[in-house]
Amino acid sequence: MSATLLDGKKLAETVRNEVRVGVAEFTKTHGRPPGLEVILVGEDPASQIYTRNKEKAAKEVGIRGKLHVLPADTSEDALLRELDRLNNDDTVDGILVQLPLPKQIREQRVLDAIRPDKDVDGFHPVNAGMLASGRPSLVPCTPRGSMRLLDLAGARLEGARAVVVGRSNIVGKPMAQLLLAANATVTMAHSRTKDLAAVCREADVLVVAVGKAELVRGDWVKPGAVVIDVGMNRIELAPAKDGEPAKTKLVGDVAFDEAKERASAITPVPGGVGPMTIACLLDNTLVAARARVAAKNG
Numbered sequence: 001m002s003a004t005l006l007d008g009k010k011l012a013e014t015v016r017n018e019v020r021v022g023v024a025e026f027t028k029t030h031g032r033p034p035g036l037e038v039i040l041v042g043e044d045p046a047s048q049i050y051t052r053n054k055e056k057a058a059k060e061v062g063i064r065g066k067l068h069v070l071p072a073d074t075s076e077d078a079l080l081r082e083l084d085r086l087n088n089d090d091t092v093d094g095i096l097v098q099l100p101l102p103k104q105i106r107e108q109r110v111l112d113a114i115r116p117d118k119d120v121d122g123f124h125p126v127n128a129g130m131l132a133s134g135r136p137s138l139v140p141c142t143p144r145g146s147m148r149l150l151d152l153a154g155a156r157l158e159g160a161r162a163v164v165v166g167r168s169n170i171v172g173k174p175m176a177q178l179l180l181a182a183n184a185t186v187t188m189a190h191s192r193t194k195d196l197a198a199v200c201r202e203a204d205v206l207v208v209a210v211g212k213a214e215l216v217r218g219d220w221v222k223p224g225a226v227v228i229d230v231g232m233n234r235i236e237l238a239p240a241k242d243g244e245p246a247k248t249k250l251v252g253d254v255a256f257d258e259a260k261e262r263a264s265a266i267t268p269v270p271g272g273v274g275p276m277t278i279a280c281l282l283d284n285t286l287v288a289a290r291a292r293v294a295a296k297n298g
């Protein structure tokens with residue numbers, strides 16, 4: 001038996017089409033498009049590609065997207081001043097600071113400085129707290145995208161055993177909150193979990209967000225489970241040689257070829273969760289823009 005492939009690229013296109021309609025309506029009604037500002041500190045090539053893709057994806061649905069690239073040696077104070085400016089600019093609905101940040105900048109100080117109503121990543125402690133207390137506002141994009149993929153899979157979450165491997169504030173924890181809100185019985189596993197394989201084998205729904213290439217093996221997957229692989233790991237197939245760059249390949253945290261023989265449905269990497277993250281970022285920008293206008297009009 002081979003699992004159904006959960007095509008995140010295709011579903012992301014559907015989401016973007018929905019967002020495009022909403023953006024057009026917002027722009028017509030309010031005389032300006034929703035605005036998204038993406039800040040990248042430093043010149044990490046992978047981050048440059050990701051942030052440029054976010055800006056491009058925003059423009060493609062009619063959002064006013066703008067990418068700011070700040071030098072790698074930018075001070076924390078300088079970044080906080082830039083955030084203050086964007087926080088107070090009424091044409092800006094969404095602010096995203098690309099992670100990770102250089103060492104001289106404390107990540108939590110920066111995330112705390114973004115106005116919660118413009119926090120389209122959903123990383124601000126106010127938004128994390130709202131989600132945890134059952135009043136979700138801006139919800140992190142990767143978990144939102146993963147929930148839509150579970151919906152595409154037709155996964156029944158009520159009463160199901162869900163296991164989330166990874167407990168980061170940006171993926172694992174909010175993912176567990178969303179599954180809990182959908183009435184799954186949720187287990188959060190992490191680097192100190194004993195017998196991770198056995199914990200995973202209990203899962204009707206298995207979400208893996210660790211950052212270790214092919215950690216989850218096929219025999220960790222319960223037959224018929226739905227598997228969401230959030231991991232993105234670039235592995236080297238052949239080293240750089242004779243001026244040719246190294247040959248690399250993107251793989252997930254799940255050994256896909258093994259897991260697909262046991263799962264009922266599974267996300268590929270690439271083409272699974274990644275494109276959904278971007279699509280949900282665009283939707284969050286529209287959600288933020290609408291909420292800000294509604295709050296202003298009392």
Ligand SMILES: NC(=O)C1=CN([C@@H]2O[C@H](COP(=O)(O)OP(=O)(O)OC[C@H]3O[C@@H](n4cnc5c(N)ncnc54)[C@H](OP(=O)(O)O)[C@@H]3O)[C@@H](O)[C@H]2O)C=CC1
Binds near residue numbers: 172273
């Ligand atoms: N597709 C997308 O849109 C996105 C993909 N990603 C990818 O998802 C992955 C996770 O990202 P992120 O949450 O930021 O990562 P973090 O590094 O912040 O968190 C990793 C988590 O995995 C746990 N962990 C580490 N090693 C093991 C292990 N051997 N067994 C079990 N658990 C382990 C850690 O446990 P502990 O807490 O105990 O240290 C931690 O909770 C990465 O590959 C990242 O690139 C991330 C964001 C978006």
Ligand SMILES: Nc1nc(=O)c2c([nH]1)NC[C@@H]1CN(c3ccc(C(=O)N[C@@H](CCC(=O)O)C(=O)O)cc3)C=[N+]21
Binds near residue numbers: 098232273277278
């Ligand atoms: N403030 C902040 N918010 C983020 O959401 C955020 C971040 N920082 N830092 C980095 C991670 C990672 N992340 C990805 C999003 C989409 C793809 C994506 O579209 N991936 C494609 C392929 C990409 C490729 O081929 O390299 C795919 O999976 O098909 C990947 C990774 C968002 N992140």
Ligand SMILES: [Mg+2]
Binds near residue numbers: 168
């Ligand atoms: Mg991290």
